[in-house]
Amino acid sequence: NAGVTQTPKFQVLKTGQSMTLQCAQDMNHEYMSWYRQDPGMGLRLIHYSVGAGITDQGEVPNGYNVSRSTTEDFPLRLLSAAPSQTSVYFCASSRLAGTDTQYFGPGTRLTVL
Amino acid sequence: AQSVTQPDIHITVSEGASLELRCNYSYGATPYLFWYVQSPGQGLQLLLKYFSGDTLVQGIKGFEAEFKRSQSSFNLRKPSVHWSDAAEYFCSSASKIIFGSGTRLSIRP
Numbered sequence: 001n002a003g004v005t006q007t008p009k010f011q012v013l014k015t016g017q018s019m020t021l022q023c024a025q026d027m028n029h030e031y032m033s034w035y036r037q038d039p040g041m042g043l044r045l046i047h048y049s050v051g052a053g054i055t056d057q058g059e060v061p062n063g064y065n066v067s068r069s070t071t072e073d074f075p076l077r078l079l080s081a082a083p084s085q086t087s088v089y090f091c092a093s094s095r096l097a098g099t100d101t102q103y104f105g106p107g108t109r110l111t112v113l
Numbered sequence: 114a115q116s117v118t119q120p121d122i123h124i125t126v127s128e129g130a131s132l133e134l135r136c137n138y139s140y141g142a143t144p145y146l147f148w149y150v151q152s153p154g155q156g157l158q159l160l161l162k163y164f165s166g167d168t169l170v171q172g173i174k175g176f177e178a179e180f181k182r183s184q185s186s187f188n189l190r191k192p193s194v195h196w197s198d199a200a201e202y203f204c205s206s207a208s209k210i211i212f213g214s215g216t217r218l219s220i221r222p
Contacts, residue, residue, distance in 0.1 A: 004156075033210070040122070042203060042214040043157075058210075090156055099145050099164065099207055104156035 002026055006091050006105035013081040013112045021076040021108050023091030031097040032074040033058070034066065036087040037107075043090065049074055050097050081112045115140050117206045119213035127221045128196055134189040134216050136178075136204030145207035146187040148178055151215075152200045160202075163187060174198070196220045 007022045025032065033048035045058030049068040063085060065077040074093075078085060089108045094100040118137045126132050138144050145164050149157040161172025168180040178189045187204060199220045204213040 035212075040214055042119075043212040045210055048210070092157075097210075101147070101159045101162060102157075102207075102210075104149075104158070106156045107154075 004091055004093055004103050004105035006089075006108050008108060009106065011108060011110050013078075013110065015081060015083060015112060017081050018077070018079050019081065021078075021089055021091075021110070023074045023076065023105060024072050025074075025091075025093040025103070026072065027093060027095075027103065028071060029093035029095050029103075030071070031095070031100070032068065032091065032093045033102070034064070034074070034076045035090045035092065036060065036085075037090060038087050046076065046089075048097070078110075081110075083112045086110060086112045115206065115211060117204050117211045117213040119202075119204055119216050121216045122214070123217045123219065125219040125221055126194055129193050132189075132191045132194045132198070132218070134202050134204075134218070136187045136189065136213060137185050138187065138204075138206050139185060140206060146178075146180065147205040147207060148172065148176070148187075148189050149203045149205060150174075150200050151203065157203060160189070162207075194218075194220055196222070 004025045030051045034046040035043040044060045047066040049055045091105040092102040094102045116139045147162045148160040151157045160176050163180045201215045201217045203215045
């Protein structure tokens with residue numbers, strides 16, 4: 001039981017490049033979410049999904065896309081990276097949305113030059 | 114708008130001393146409240162949670178928190194801290210999945 005896994009752990013991009021951050025969970029959780037963590041700002045919700053085929057925007061969705069084709073996977077896509085997207089990204093999952101404990105992945109540290 | 118506020122950015126306590134980390138929320142109904150801990154370079158781990166019932170909840174690693182509706186608070190406490198408690202602590206309201214900005218805890222030997 002690996003829990004929530006994220007790849008890569010570190011990534012450096014140039015402005016304008018695209019990439020996908022991978023997230024997978026093996027707990028059969030319906031709810032998955034992506035956060036970014038910036039100093040002094042806590043965690044801010046980017047996108048979330050309440051089940052396969054269903055996604056919605058969080059607090060800071062601009063510049064990011066998501067899809068949820070399976071229960072297990074919830075990739076986050078940066079279409080055209082900008083320096084403002086330099087951050088640490090966390091994926092989380094929970095059995096239910098809103099009222100349940102979230103399980104977090106180890107994070108991806110992204111730097112955009 | 115719903116919010117979670119952690120007024121202390123950084124706290125330093127001596128090893129063996131007691132600890133209280135503050136969390137205030139704004140929400141009309143009873144919120145679902147959580148405390149998470151993040152060790153350096155790691156993801157977040159749940160310490161404890163409050164949904165309803167007994168307002169004093171016990172968590173892992175000797176932590177506890179008390180829900181006080183009259184003060185809109187959910188403060189985290191530990192009677193005697195250990196050096197391994199140095200980390201960043203986040204309060205969260207699950208009702209709309211909002212995190213506070215975090216409190217960094219340092220331990221003085």
